[in-house]
Amino acid sequence: MKDADSEVEKMPAVVYRIQEMMSHYNLNTNSMAKELGYTATSKLYGIMGGSAPSFGTLTDILDKWPEVSSDWLVLGRGPMLRSAGGAATPAAPAPKAPTALSRSVVNNGGVLVVTVDKDGEDNVEMVPVAAQAGYATQHNEAVFVQDLPRYRLPGFERGKFRAFEVAGDSMEPTLNHRDIVVCSLVDNWRLLVPDDMYVVVTDESVMLKRIRVRIEDRNGEVILHSDNPHRRPYPLDCADITELWRVRGYISTYLPSTPDVTVERLWEVIEALGFDRAEVRRHLDENAPNSTPIS
Missing domain, CATH: 2.10.109.10 (Umud Fragment, subunit A)
Structure with a gap:
């Protein structure tokens, strides 16, 4: 299994900014793809997996949400949102990658x-x-x-x-x-x-x-x-x-009652029927399901 921290370190910072923007607009990969007019979600899934977005994708995002600051999205400078007049609007700082939600x-x-x-x-x-x-x-x-x-x-x-x-x-x-x-x-x-x-x-x-x-x-x-x-x-x-x-x-909230008494009673019945306990155990062991892979 790959170490999760190493994956975090390799992920481009712009991916975290896109994730923060998705959270701000309450979007997921499917809904964001629909907003952008994409017929498939594979491009956004690739970005969420750590691939850097293309220039065209960044342009599509900025065209769709013009209030998002291009300096913030592309370069990580300043706040995420612009005001109505074009100036930057303060936004919550993006979390550092290792401690992201x-x-x-x-x-x-x-x-x-x-x-x-x-x-x-x-x-x-x-x-x-x-x-x-x-x-x-x-x-x-x-x-x-x-x-x-x-x-x-x-x-x-x-x-x-x-x-x-x-x-x-x-x-x-x-x-x-x-x-x-x-x-x-x-x-x-x-x-x-x-x-x-x-x-x-x-x-x-x-x-x-x-x-x-x-x-x-x-x-x-x-x-x-x-x-x-x-x-x-x-x-x-x-x-x-x-x-x-x-x-x-x-x-589990299910607690079995006195399982040892039940098992012991079963052995008593087996012995009462004339079977040897050791022989029964050997038979069970020999016929246990095989856990090795089947070729």
């Missing part, structure tokens, strides 16, 4: 927008069920990500983590509806750990599934598995995946 890092060929605290440390953004439909289409929009609840969680301080609220029963009995999974970003899909749980983000949905085989080809398919035996596995085109997050922990 949001920043973009490279994610497996895409863009990941993250938020940071006042010390420049990454937050853990929480994506509740109600926000997941929007997250599927706006996960790389700075304005959208900034509006998500943000936390600092013990044990999740080093690295990029994001939390997702569980919806539905597809991962029961492992996880329950309204549990919260804390995930780390998978920026190299070849390092996917087989048989682990992942939050799979596409343009249409946010899904919590188990992936049993590494993704070797973005043009291939991946099979998504549920822990609920009543839910069948189904294939997904890898090209449809926009983000992949590995589950590293979870928060």
Whole structure:
């Protein structure tokens, strides 16, 4: 995974000024592209990912928002806005890049927008069920990500983590509806750990599934598995995946009651049926799901 701070240092300063301007006008990449009359958002996505804007793009922005100071946008001099008479109007100073409210890092060929605290440390953004439909289409929009609840969680301080609220029963009995999974970003899909749980983000949905085989080809398919035996596995085109997050922990209000008593009672029944406990354990170990990649 690339170091986020190094990405921040390499990003042109004009990109931060465009982000500040977008925040001032309450714009995201899609809405700004529409305002500028662009039929595609790829140009602005490239800028948000750290590419310096072309002269034509800067001219388009200044034509659309003439109150924005060209000295500020291009050179970083003076305030952002001009007054009605052409003089500069004081505006809030732009934050320094390392301590910006949001920043973009490279994610497996895409863009990941993250938020940071006042010390420049990454937050853990929480994506509740109600926000997941929007997250599927706006996960790389700075304005959208900034509006998500943000936390600092013990044990999740080093690295990029994001939390997702569980919806539905597809991962029961492992996880329950309204549990919260804390995930780390998978920026190299070849390092996917087989048989682990992942939050799979596409343009249409946010899904919590188990992936049993590494993704070797973005043009291939991946099979998504549920822990609920009543839910069948189904294939997904890898090209449809926009983000992949590995589950590293979870928060739950569900507390199982006396699980040891239940397990011990099960062993009593097994022995009462005449089976040897050690033999049953050996059989379970030998028939456990294979976690190695399938060639």
